Amino acid sequence: MSTYQYPLPPTSADGTMVRDYLARSLTALQSEELRRCQSHLQRSITNRPPIYTGLTALKLCCIELPWHPGFSNDALQVLYSDRNQRPTRNHTRYLPWHIPDDGQTKFANIHYTQDDTSIICTHPVVTWAVLARMLSQSEVIVLADSLLRGTACPISITLADLRTFLKQTPDFAGKRRCLAALPFVRTITDSxxxxxxxxxxxxxxxxxxxxxxxxxxxxxxxxxxxxxxxxxxxxxxxxxxxxxxxxxxxxxxxxxxxxxxxxxxxxxxxxxxxxxxxxxxxxxxxxxxxxxxxxxxxxxxLPEYRVLLDDERRMAHRLEQRRYRLRQRAKGRAV
The missing domain is CATH 3.40.960 (Endonuclease; Chain A)
Known part of the structure; x- marks a missing residue:
């Protein structure tokens, strides 16, 4: 995958963003995550450095995090494209992404340097796509809103960028949620x-x-x-x-x-x-x-916002499947 060097966000003399509570917290979170990634890389035994993605990549790029109760804050999230080549590391969660890199610098990987250690993560738009399969429809929208707002992120992202990415990228798990998010982010919120x-x-x-x-x-x-x-x-x-x-x-x-x-x-x-x-x-x-x-x-x-019901429909479907499995187990025990 190709990489592109981005600068860190501007800081004041004491190392914090000026007059912006949210930006300061994101910058502090980025610094902490850079140190964690550096330590993680020092323990790596592979010749190929991992590419960080998911919540790890969002922290590195100073982007607000979506809600997902299933994610642990302790685990660093790493990209993988081939399950057979996926290694096993402690405190690491591997997120799948099977779309080959086309070499376009617009959505190329981001390259940071921490004490001479090279740290690579996915572009925020790619990270959004990687996470979409695991997030609720509402949180896919919230994350898109965060990308476009770019509170402390040095990477400028527009609605046209999201549209371009989805148009040129083959189908992936979560793409429908990403497409459904676009009408909701024509006007950006403050948080x-x-x-x-x-x-x-x-x-x-x-x-x-x-x-x-x-x-x-x-x-x-x-x-x-x-x-x-x-x-x-x-x-x-x-x-x-x-x-x-x-x-x-x-x-x-x-x-x-x-x-x-x-x-x-x-x-x-x-x-x-x-x-x-x-x-x-x-x-x-x-x-x-x-x-x-x-x-x-x-x-x-309203009809134009009915996609917001999808989360509840999926939850109801999962509950029904769970009840069905319990009934089947009860029948098996009765026999």
């Missing part, structure tokens, strides 16, 4: 949790809000950008993450902004992690937004 918030609204039947909506606040004498909004209904939704609470200046500004917006007649709904990570929280959030919009939530997505 993965904001992206998940939007998907919750769409999954339970609400219309898509406007993302990164700008509104002028006379009281503050400035134009502000809110996470998402239904302008005609005067409803604004903002996700409140760790950065908003840790930075006291940011917290005070958020409160002033929201108070001013409410004084202007807007309903401002603040979303927290529990509203997006639990079923009860999701339903309660959708009900709050629906009441503010003056509509009745149906619980079913």
């Amino acid at each position: 993965p949790m904001e992206a998940r918030t939007v998907l919750v609204l769409l999954r339970y039947g609400l219309p898509k809000p406007q993302l990164q909506w700008k509104v002028y606040i006379p009281e503050l004498h400035r134009t502000v950008t809110v996470d998402m909004a239904y302008p005609e209904a005067c409803v604004i939704i903002e996700y409140d993450g760790d950065a908003h609470r840790i930075d006291r200046h940011q917290h005070r500004w958020d409160e002033r902004k929201r108070q001013a917006l409410r004084a202007m007649g807007f309903t401002v709904i603040v979303v927290f992690a529990d509203d997006v990570t639990t079923v009860e929280g999701k339903i309660a959030l959708v009900q709050r937004v629906a009441r503010a919009l003056g509509i009745v939530e149906t619980g079913m997505p």
